[in-house]
Amino acid sequence: MNNTALTLAEFKTETGQLLNVETVKNYLVSGNGNVTDQEVLMFIELCKAQHLNPFIREAYLIKFGSSQANIVVGKDVFVKRAYRNPNFDGMRAGIVIIRQDGGMDYREGSLKAPGETLIGGWCQVYLKDIPHPVRSEVSLEEYSKSQATWKQMPCVMIRKCAVVTALREAFPEDLQGMYDASEMKNVPDKLPEKDVKVGYATVGQKQGIMKLASMKGLYSHDNPKDISKMEEFCNSKGYNLKELKFDEVDELLDCLSKYEPKNSTNEIIEDADFREVEQEQFGDIE
Template identity: 40%
Template sequence: MANELGIFSVDKLNMTTIKDYLKGGGQASDDELILLINLCKQNNMNPFMKEVYFIKYGNQPAQIVVSRDFYRKRAFQNPNFAGVEVGVIVLNKDGVLEHNEGTFKTPDQELVGAWARVHLKNTEIPVYVAVSYDEYVQMKDGRPNKMWTNKPCTMLGKVAESQALRMAFPAEFSGTYGEEEYPEPEKEPREVNGVKEPDRAQIESFDKEDYAARKIEELKEKAQPQKEVVEETGEVIDEITAEDF
């Protein structure tokens, strides 16, 4: 694998290589692989160096997303690039919006957005983008997923920076989307003997006491003596005493 990466050339990228070495490649359709190959060749991207991600779960359509680091790397190679600034937009305790430098906020500030500014040498006005937290936070089972729970400022800052770089260099990044802008695919639940594993919402709403009480009632019902009806006479016989009722 190391040798394959060391001699990687986007011109030699093919379906066999992707199926053999790229995670999810073996599950993809030919059309999905062709789309990935064409995107990589068009933008000179290396999927094995995490410049572009190929996300495939089960029978769900594949997602092809570009890393923020690739946008930044390509921007720094452009002679017209003069720097980028990134920050978050917060609501302070007095209900006033503030634009923080960098992806940092204090505990008493509420994250509501992020901003990015790309400076170009051939224009006095920088390219500016501001994004809303509510529009881009990725949810899972009704709440922010793990990454957006642990690093919301970082994730939203990446969204703003990726958008600003795409806007500043449309010829470089046309038709691409950043990893932070795609919703996390829902993994299909496993199924064993016709029973599907519970999802997160079902697990969290599970009431142990109620379940235990219902099981106890079921056991009590099973432990009750069963009564048998004799078809010929219509008599009810107790299984334990064998006496008529």
């Protein structure tokens, strides 16, 4: 890709952070895949065009393996922008169920009785300048994923899909090109919610550090909340594990690689398999 295009693909968010190629690749990619320059460019341009701030989790760039990257927006963006539009005049939404007697109901809300079968969701968005609502009806079988949230809360999730579909049709200028995670099959049902802190170690870097720490006997995946040994090691080297800077990561990894654990029983420390884990498993590390 043209390097000039990538260099120009940057903008400053309303809260003052600079969104550019470096910050996207270092801090704003979820998943274990390596994003391409084209995918980064598309993400930045969407954020710029729709005034999305990925640092406060209004937008995500997600990629696993060699699959195509997905761009999704935060769960509250659709509703916030609808209420902000002066033409918005309210909405109604619910689920579609098959009753035990075989009849079909369009029910407002997301309450389903035992014995009823959920088959879809619906939403109506009312606009002040047109006499009829913008309506969407979505089928459960087209959206349902095998992830935990869909298994635990299918009524809530399919209703949400109907809501964002209707809002996108009602406000194309405000929501064009934007999709919620619930609509997409290749994204996790739970995304990071904490604001991004630029300049500090990324989640991926922390995972690499803790992998090496586990090999050195300073951390155990069996007890992920206990990071006391690793904190003690970092403090002895002049680093703050919970406030580790991006530029300090390589230095800390070098210290870890040179560390020889004191093992009085002469046991062999095995190279543990690394498991990609959620941010919360690192205790209080932000």
